[in-house]
Amino acid sequence: MQQEFYKYQGTGNDFVMIDNRLQTFDKNNTKHIAFLCDRRFGIGADGLILLENHDTYDFKMVYFNSDGNESTMCGNGGRCLVAFARDLGIITKNTVFEAIDGLHHAAITNDIVKLQMLDVDTIEKHENHVFLNTGSPHHVEFKDNIEDFDIKTEGAKIRYGAPYNEAGSNVNFVKKLTNDTFTVRTYERGVEDETLSCGTGVTAVAIAMHAINQTTSNNVNLNVQGGKLNVSFTKDTNGAYKNVWLVGPANFVFKGTI
Numbered sequence: 569m570q571q572e573f574y575k576y577q578g579t580g581n582d583f584v585m586i587d588n589r590l591q592t593f594d595k596n597n598t599k600h601i602a603f604l605c606d607r608r609f610g611i612g613a614d615g616l617i618l619l620e621n622h623d624t625y626d627f628k629m630v631y632f633n634s635d636g637n638e639s640t641m642c643g644n645g646g647r648c649l650v651a652f653a654r655d656l657g658i659i660t661k662n663t664v665f666e667a668i669d670g671l672h673h674a675a676i677t678n679d680i681v682k683l684q685m686l687d688v689d690t691i692e693k694h695e696n697h698v699f700l701n702t703g704s705p706h707h708v709e710f711k712d713n714i715e716d717f718d719i720k721t722e723g724a725k726i727r728y729g730a731p732y733n734e735a736g737s738n739v740n741f742v743k744k745l746t747n748d749t750f751t752v753r754t755y756e757r758g759v760e761d762e763t764l765s766c767g768t769g770v771t772a773v774a775i776a777m778h779a780i781n782q783t784t785s786n787n788v789n790l791n792v793q794g795g796k797l798n799v800s801f802t803k804d805t806n807g808a809y810k811n812v813w814l815v816g817p818a819n820f821v822f823k824g825t826i
């Protein structure tokens with residue numbers, strides 16, 4: 569059977585999008601999803617996202633990494649899905665949709681998507697890194713020579729090592745540029761390589777930098793390999809990060825059948 573697909577990217581984190589409102593897509597066929605994401609034999613993407621109907625909200629997001637396995641929240645994927653929903657005529661500007669980590673409010677203006685992320689109340693501060701969950705698990709570590717660093721090799725060692733082991737974590741390497749601007753490179757679990765951008769990753773970096781006093785700003789700019797993102801938040805009196813918003817471009821690339 570021919571499958572219609574759409575390709576979107578958000579700061580270079582790219583996704584195959586499928587309109588699954590008629591529930592025709594086989595979600596259990598891991599090999600087929602990995603094939604669709606394969607850059608040589610398939611369409612090529614960091615992940616695949618299904619847009620599905622929801623009883624109460626505008627739509628539902630189902631996310632798979634490029635290895636074919638369903639995974640936790642994808643921030644850039646969520647932003648791209650909002651653009652896809654707008655392009656399909658499901659929404660106009662504002663939306664609320666459900667993903668694996670709960671409800672997300674979002675707004676789209678031209679190609680800029682603003683996506684509300686999970687509240688964060690648990691931040692593990694270790695000697696050389698910070699660990700937190702922004703919808704997906706993230707290890708955050710400073711790396712001064714970030715431009716020349718082997719992200720794939722060094723990221724994999726951390727992702728597969730203790731305490732993460734098989735369940736794994738995404739790994740973000742960070743360099744501070746100014747009080748409110750950081751460079752980030754991310755090794756993504758489930759892609760098992762560096763991606764050009766990671767939305768839950770930069771959200772984790774912005775919150776981690778604030779939590780360890782590396783920024784005094786609650787509006788943080790993140791330079792990633794594929795462009796620029798912004799994360800803003802408020803911190804409540806119990807130390808929880810709320811009203812977390814991830815902002816950046818989300819673009820249609822091409823569509824086809826396979």
Ligand SMILES: N[C@@H](CCC[C@H](N)C(=O)O)C(=O)O
Pocket residue numbers: 581633639640641642643644645704705738756757758759763765766767768769
């Ligand atoms: N690219 C994503 C993160 C996707 C999930 C991640 N690979 C995982 O399995 O934890 C983003 O933009 O947040």
